[in-house]
Amino acid sequence: MNRPELILTPIEMKQADAATIAAGTPGIDLMTRAGRAVADKAAEMTARGGRIVVAAGPGNNGGDGFVAARLLEQQGYRVSLGLVGQRERLTGDSALAAEGWRGEIVAAENLPFQQADLIIDALFGTGLTRGLEGAARIAVERMNMSGRPILSVDLPSGIDGDTGEPLGVAVKAAATITFAARKPCHLLMPGRTFCGPVTVADIGITPETLAATGARIWANSPPLWLHALPRPGTASHKYDRGHTLVASGGATRTGAARLAARAALRIGSGLVTVASPPEALGVNAAHLTAVMLRGCDGPEGLYAILKDMRFNSLVMGPALGVNANTRAMVAVAVNARRSLVLDADALTSFEGIAEELRQVLRHAPTVLTPHGGEFGRLFSGHPDILDPPSKIERARRAALYTGAVVVLKGPDTVIAAPDGRAAVNENGTPYLATAGSGDTLCGIIGGLMAQGVDAFEAASAGAWIHAEAGASFGPGLIAEDLADLLPNVLRGLLT
Numbered sequence: 005m006n007r008p009e010l011i012l013t014p015i016e017m018k019q020a021d022a023a024t025i026a027a028g029t030p031g032i033d034l035m036t037r038a039g040r041a042v043a044d045k046a047a048e049m050t051a052r053g054g055r056i057v058v059a060a061g062p063g064n065n066g067g068d069g070f071v072a073a074r075l076l077e078q079q080g081y082r083v084s085l086g087l088v089g090q091r092e093r094l095t096g097d098s099a100l101a102a103e104g105w106r107g108e109i110v111a112a113e114n115l116p117f118q119q120a121d122l123i124i125d126a127l128f129g130t131g132l133t134r135g136l137e138g139a140a141r142i143a144v145e146r147m148n149m150s151g152r153p154i155l156s157v158d159l160p161s162g163i164d165g166d167t168g169e170p171l172g173v174a175v176k177a178a179a180t181i182t183f184a185a186r187k188p189c190h191l192l193m194p195g196r197t198f199c200g201p202v203t204v205a206d207i208g209i210t211p212e213t214l215a216a217t218g219a220r221i222w223a224n225s226p227p228l229w230l231h232a233l234p235r236p237g238t239a240s241h242k243y244d245r246g247h248t249l250v251a252s253g254g255a256t257r258t259g260a261a262r263l264a265a266r267a268a269l270r271i272g273s274g275l276v277t278v279a280s281p282p283e284a285l286g287v288n289a290a291h292l293t294a295v296m297l298r299g300c301d302g303p304e305g306l307y308a309i310l311k312d313m314r315f316n317s318l319v320m321g322p323a324l325g326v327n328a329n330t331r332a333m334v335a336v337a338v339n340a341r342r343s344l345v346l347d348a349d350a351l352t353s354f355e356g357i358a359e360e361l362r363q364v365l366r367h368a369p370t371v372l373t374p375h376g377g378e379f380g381r382l383f384s385g386h387p388d389i390l391d392p393p394s395k396i397e398r399a400r401r402a403a404l405y406t407g408a409v410v411v412l413k414g415p416d417t418v419i420a421a422p423d424g425r426a427a428v429n430e431n432g433t434p435y436l437a438t439a440g441s442g443d444t445l446c447g448i449i450g451g452l453m454a455q456g457v458d459a460f461e462a463a464s465a466g467a468w469i470h471a472e473a474g475a476s477f478g479p480g481l482i483a484e485d486l487a488d489l490l491p492n493v494l495r496g497l498l499t
């Protein structure tokens with residue numbers, strides 16, 4: 005199994021650069037390798053002898069561009085190069101790289117972008133600190149308007165490497181080539197869209213050097229959690245694969261719990277029970293087969309059920325109602341010290357009183373699964389959690405504050421643990437934006453925790469498996485399909 009893909013922030017990348025240089029690799033060698041990787045990628049994208057227009061910036065991103073321009077001209081391409089800033093103000097490795105370019109240097113904003121077979125965007129990379137203005141802005145606007153394919157160096161100019169957000173105008177690249185490791189902007193939206201397909205070039209910075217930066221963000225993919233997925237042994241029986249309890253809403257709001265329950269069963273929970281308000285027992289009983297059913301009359305009823313310690317994983321929230329009763333149910337569930345997944349109404353019932361939720365969330369492995377709107381409501385009044393421009397940072401702060409793993413959903417779902425670990429999910433599909441999809445995700449995560457999977461791994465694996473199931477179906481997907489798509493995904497992972 006290959007190793008989990010570590011994602012480095014721009015600051016961590018600079019640390020890795022510096023450590024590699026300190027260990028004896030001259031910076032110009034890193035730049036030359038980076039520039040060579042750019043040239044190789046550009047050659048893949050452009051017929052030999054084609055017209056390549058390079059826009060270089062005032063720093064090392066520009067330096068990569070100078071190296072690529074030199075190499076491509078040597079290979080017979082017709083290369084034009086433009087610079088933002090003055091040639092004589094280039095310093096360090098960029099100045100060295102520029103010395104290798106024998107061709108003309110024009111102002112980047114005046115480059116003939118429309119005549120290019122390929123444009124190379126080497127204006128700004130991880131050093132971007134503010135929105136583009138003046139010549140840089142004009143160059144980017146003209147580049148984008150040209151309609152010609154753009155290869156971005158490291159990341160599209162104008163995109164914030166940490167957040168994936170455009171700081172004003174930003175290059176819309178056909179492809180991006182980055183170095184040593186991807187950065188958050190390559191996975192987070194909308195940065196992922198601005199990048200196009202991303203290639204990671206090895207420029208001689210070792211995995212050990214990357215890890216030594218202390219980076220704690222990973223791409224959410226099987227190598228991160230595959231080891232943690234349960235593989236029932238021949239002697240396994242249903243009682244040692246856990247028992248998930250899913251709380252149902254009232255008589256007209258029972259579907260969410262059944263979606264979650266079926267998903268928990270499909271993901272491998274040995275037993276699953278729906279805890280149903282008395283008035284909904286008939287409705288639930290009419291729809292349930294392998295999933296069992298228990299009457300549960302409010303917090304007292306839940307307390308009575310949880311005296312049975314075999315219920316080791318609880319899923320609560322979908323369709324429970326936004327009210328004090330739901331808050332009381334959550335308190336009973338938390339004090340029962342079982343693994344817990346809280347979603348939807350169980351979160352929104354604590355709108356603006358996250359402090360109250362925080363106080364109860366310290367007893368057992370807990371996963372919160374808000375989408376953006378629920379997250380904003382739950383943590384309203386907590387600018388320290390809501391204000392960071394990075395979605396990863398927001399999720400991390402919420403996890404630290406609540407003591408729970410937080411799954412901040414979206415096309416770029418972020419899974420964050422209280423200890424700072426974070427994973428970014430990329431295999432989602434727009435077809436998952438359908439009623440009941442979130443309920444199913446809760447069931448998958450709860451069902452994995454019932455089998456003893458730790459909260460962060462259960463949430464990360466659950467998010468990926470849920471998305472993979474949805475993507476395997478495509479157009480026409482409805483939530484009822486998802487649970488029955490899980491076996492195929494699991495087969496691909498476990499065999």
Ligand SMILES: NC(=O)C1=CN([C@@H]2O[C@H](COP(=O)(O)OP(=O)(O)OC[C@H]3O[C@@H](n4cnc5c(N)ncnc54)[C@H](O)[C@@H]3O)[C@@H](O)[C@H]2O)[C@H](O)CC1
Pocket residue numbers: 017021034035038061062063064065066067068127128129130131132133134135136137140157158159183184207209
């Ligand atoms: N291992 C690696 O990742 C390597 C990366 N390399 C390349 O180096 C750049 C980072 O270079 P740096 O000089 O730090 O920053 P930039 O080139 O991105 O920016 C240049 C400079 O521009 C100034 N600046 C910031 N924002 C603006 C703005 N809006 N308008 C004008 N000027 C701005 C700021 O002073 C920056 O310092 C990385 O992306 C890679 O491409 C190495 O070449 C190889 C190893």
Ligand SMILES: [K+]
Pocket residue numbers: 065125126127128129156157158159160161
């Ligand atoms: K760039």
